[in-house]
Amino acid sequence: MNYVVDFFEGSKEQSDLLGGKGANLAEMTKLKLPVPTGFTITTEACLDYLKKKENMTNELNTEIQQHIHSMEERTNKKFGSAENPLLVSVRSGSKFSMPGMMDTILNLGLNDKTIHGLIKKTGDARFAYDCYRRLLQMFGDVVCGIDKDRFENQLNFYKTKKQYQSDTDMQAQDWQEIVAIYKDIFIEVTHQPFPQDPNEQLVLAVEAVFRSWNNRRAITYRRLHDISDSLGTAVNIQAMVFGNFGSESGTGVAFTRNPATGEKGIFGEFLLNAQGEDVVAGIRTPQPISKLELLMPEVYQEFLRLSHLLEYHYKDMQDIEFTIENRKLYLLQTRNGKRTAKSAFKVCIQLVEEGIISKQEAIQRISPTMITQLLHPVFEPDHLKHAEVFAKGLPASPGAACGTIYFTAERAKQASEKGEKVILIRQETSPEDIEGMVVSEAIVTSRGGMTSHAAVVARGMGVCCVAGCEEIYVDEFLEQATVGEVVLRQGDTISVDGTTGTIYRGSIPYVEGDEWQLLETITKWAKEEANIDVKANAETPTDIKTALKLGAEGIGLARTEHMFFGEKRLFEMRKMILAEETAALMDPLNKLKEFQKEDFHTMFTLLNGKACTIRLLDPPLHEFLPQTEVEINHLAKATQRTPAEIEHRMKELHEQNPMLGHRGCRLAVTTPQIYEMQVAAIIESAIEVAQKEQGITITPEIMIPLIGSQEEMQWLRERLNQTIQKIFTEKNQVISYKIGTMLEIPRACLTAEKIAEVADFFSFGTNDLTQLTYGFSRDDSGKFIGAYQNKKLLKADPFQHIDEEGVGALMKIAVDKIRAYDSSIKIGVCGEVGGDPQSIRFLKKIGVDYISCSPYRVPAAILTIAQEK
Ligand code: ADP
Ligand code: MG
Structure with missing residues (x-):
């Protein structure tokens, strides 16, 4: 079994086996980029080691030795040599990046003998002892579990004693003394000296990285991020390059585009004369990457070139680690950079514009949560x-x-x-x-x-x-x-x-979330892919404008009851409700009709020919009744009655169970005048707007709520048709219109093929349908749904995500029945789940023609549909 893979043998697709870091080092090597030579010990080796719970096997050890040997040949250095020593880094790396979980050891291979080789070769004792003390600290921490602070404290103590301001004040002699102090810490804490044999160092380091897969921090991180425990980590062994080799060396990290704003151009930091994690450790303040252009223009240009190349190759924004040794640039890591929602949008759009990815790929990279973050x-x-x-x-x-x-x-x-x-x-x-x-x-x-x-x-x-x-x-x-x-x-x-x-x-x-423009572009692309329409639930001018701006294809649900709020309207509404005979009904109804016409005028004008489904009055009337004494008195005066009479009428209207009571189409069966008024307002406005705005055709879709039977629907439809015909005759003009219904009563779903004979279209009202299918009151379920979820009796709140098993099954029955009768009848969804990505996937599956949701949820809905194609 091969447990070791050379960088030049692997590729980026192998992150399971080589970990993310290893796979990308291999890929960069394949691309002939300046990556220090090295090899990866696979995740399988790690899992095997952890399973056996003993020391590293001889086979693995031999394999590692062989690869070290070929590194020696490639670098012309020798591991453990006192003349020209090969030093390596030991870097952990699992498939998913787990920041701070498993550490890295640099400069491995140094000991009391090889340090002289390093000094001789570089002529720089200060540098060499700096490397050695770093190795002692990292090895102590990662392999022997010695607290980093023990080392740090000693170093700070030393610097204070010498009155040094920063690490750069430390001379060769100083670092040499620190090395001695650090070695004492090993003996003090572990009762063992720091291992001098480079091979022993290597084996211990690799084993420590393997074991760190199971340390508590790593396990917790995996739980939190849903990462499987069975992946294991790979270990990368790589020849060292030195950023701490004087002022023409350095180390840094950079993103190929700004991870916060998405702006194009390199974004990052670097430190001169520094190694490894000095940049992130915050000991010294790094400089912005643009400074590198002034200091070493040719290195900067080379870095630009390579980062473009990497970005182009990976087709995404990259997060790159690099080191400069004596003005020579090396790449040590690359990966797709983490970013904010805003940056994600911007980068996606740029990549499409630059021809690096297709629109379809861009859409797949955006998630509904990112849209939420962008808008709110x-x-x-x-x-x-x-x-x-x-x-x-x-x-x-x-x-x-x-x-x-x-x-x-x-x-x-x-x-x-x-x-x-x-x-x-x-x-x-x-x-x-x-x-x-x-x-x-x-x-x-x-x-x-x-x-x-x-x-x-x-x-x-x-x-x-x-x-x-x-x-x-x-x-x-x-x-x-x-x-x-x-x-x-x-x-x-x-x-x-x-x-x-x-x-x-x-x-x-x-x-603030106000990046509408970015969203517009992505929505436009998503629409090109989406195969069912997204409309909005809206009735006020603000909502309609928002909906259209966010990409809605029209209005799938205009709730006319929302138009009766506001002082004057509510007042007329109340007069109407409290009327005891038809005569008293007509005056407030006529006033309400004027209000409605105004609203529909605005609505049709804003929509400019786009579809519009208007639902006739739905809620129980008690929702509109006066609440306070002041309101009752006011109403009494206006209708020339006593407050007692008003209260008496209110009692008459009282219902035990209003949501199951006298509402929706039932109201129209007892008092058809209300719906007749609404329909007249709709049709008259449509005719008037069409006349004014030459060239647009308006086909109002009139939707009757709460239908449970064919008979109900037929009776109402005939009455409303008569009203409409009368208007056509009066105005001497005819327009097309549709009369359809909601599917929100289980009985309507079960008899949908019959209702289809008398309905021009359907729209699922999933809120009421869920309420009636589960028997959960929409307004009170908050009291117990939480307990159901905690006790695992319910996976999710069915008002939030569609209950596929129950409510969904009923919907499927209805769709199949309607399609069997007439496959051309349009079926939509206008409940709240219409805006929930998880539910949308299901709704698409059962074959609805469109969904309608709150304006702000429109873009995420379009995106979800486009992604599911
Ligand atoms: P992490 O996953 O925490 O980023 P890394 O393995 O990438 O850990 O390494 C930590 C730091 O050490 C990085 O700044 C990296 O660039 C640097 N480093 C790793 N290997 C080498 C090497 N062979 N030569 C020089 N620097 C190295
Ligand atoms: Mg790194």
Whole structure:
């Protein structure tokens, strides 16, 4: 069995066997780049060693000796020679980079004899003793477990004694004394001298690296990052080159593009007269790489050339380690550089423009999380570490925000008008709170799930929101929020992380996410690949504009009830709801119709011919009822009734189970005038806008919610058709339109082929469908879903990720039935899972034609679809 591979034998594809570092050293050697010669002891050798739990086998030892021997031939040096010694580095490296887990030893092969060879060969005793003391410290640390500080302390003590400012003040004599002191530390701690035999040094070092695979830090790191324990680490043995060989030598690291901003051009640092990790260790302050151009222009030019070459070869931004020895450049490592979301986008776009990767490759490199980071602010990670957590809830809408807390929409609005940054905390929000929500930096609720009012509205607006923080006791009356002993009051400052669902006390600095332009390009490319459309759930002008800017193909769900908020509208709505006979109904309805027409005008104009699905009134009416005495009195006056009469009517309207009650199409069965008004508003606006904006065709798609049977649908459809025909006659003009329905009642899914006979299109309302299939109340499931997840009774919140097994099965039945009846009928999805990448993959599989989600989730949805192609 071969356990050792020479650098010139391997390649970058072999990172399983050679580790990432080894595979890339091999690749660079193959490319004939200036890489110091060496070889890799494979991960298999490591696993074999760990399995046997004993010393290194003779076979492996012999193999290593043979490779050392060929290194000697290539370098013209000898391992252990007192004349011209070969020195090597021993570098660990597993398949995935595990920073700081397993260390490196430099200058191995030095001892009391070979040091003279090094001095003789280089004529530089200061340099040679510097190398020796480094070896002692690294070997002591990695192989013998001697605390680094023991060495550091002695060195600092020595420098203070001599009144030296920095390491560069140390002379040959000084380093020689340090070497002696360090050797004493070995005896003191391990009761053994530092091993003088280079072969023994090598074997011990390799074994130590093997064993470090199983040290606690490494195991913890692997758990955290989901890296398998069974990979093992490789060990690279490489001829030393010396960056500490005077002022024409140095060492550094550089990225081929800026890892924070993505800007093109070398970005990095270096130190003159330094070795290995001096650059990152922070003992001396490194210089920016641009300085190298002044100091050694020809080396700088060579580095530029090689970094371009590497980037081109790997087709990605590289993170490169290099060393300069007497003005000669060596490459010691390369890998794909870690970067921020912004940098990732920028680099991808540049690489496509430069013809290095294709658009398709670029799309595959972007993840939905990166989009979130790009669009929404994120807290600065360094500050987050020290922040005090107040509570945790559901990550309902991503982003980061700080502000002072208010417990009512009213107060939040007042404070914000004074220029304060406010955060609204409530038990739960209702349409009433909308004006306070609009001005808030973030919204926090103690009740409600991922599809609660707060969550849906916040996502729609792109405002950060943490919902269902059950541990917070919110007292809206006393205006305080309590978690255990901690009580926050109105005016206190908090920070809300909607991406993780965490709430912190005090304010934490954050970075804005506003890189829309970068996103636009990637979205455009993703659209070219995506094979199903993404539309948006939107109805306000701001939301519609945002959605279109972020790439939506139109509106997949305009919720008309959202148009009845705002003082005047709500007032008319209330008058309508409280009307006891048809006559009293008509006046508020006509006013509402004018409001609706205004809205549809704007909507159709903004959409400029793009598709638009409008859902007729859906929620139970009680959501619109007056809440306070003041409101009741006001309403009583306006309708010439007594407050008692109003309250009586409110009682009549009361329902035990409003979500399963008198809502959606059921309302239209008892009071068809409401839907008739809405449909008239839609059709009249469409005709008017089409007339005004010559050249656009508008085909409104009218969607009836909560249909459970063919009969219901047919009856309503006929009524609405009559209304529409009447308008056509009046206006003497005809336009095309569609009447379809939501699929949100299990019965509708199971009888979908029948409903298909009377519906022009369908759209799954996954929120209600999940609620009704599971029997989990959308508004209350926050109370127990967490416990279900902790006890492993539920893998995920079904309102967050589609429940493929149950709800998904029902959806599949419906799709198949509809397709069997008529394969051309369009089927969409407009629930919240429409914006969740994991769910989108499933929805695509069952064959929906489009999905519709909150505007801010549109780009990630398009990307997911493009990636799945
Ligand atoms: P890490 O994985 O922690 O970066 P490395 O194995 O890359 O560890 O090495 C640590 C440092 O030592 C790096 O700066 C590297 O460039 C340097 N180094 C490693 N091998 C050699 C060598 N043969 N000659 C000179 N410097 C080396
Ligand atoms: Mg390295």
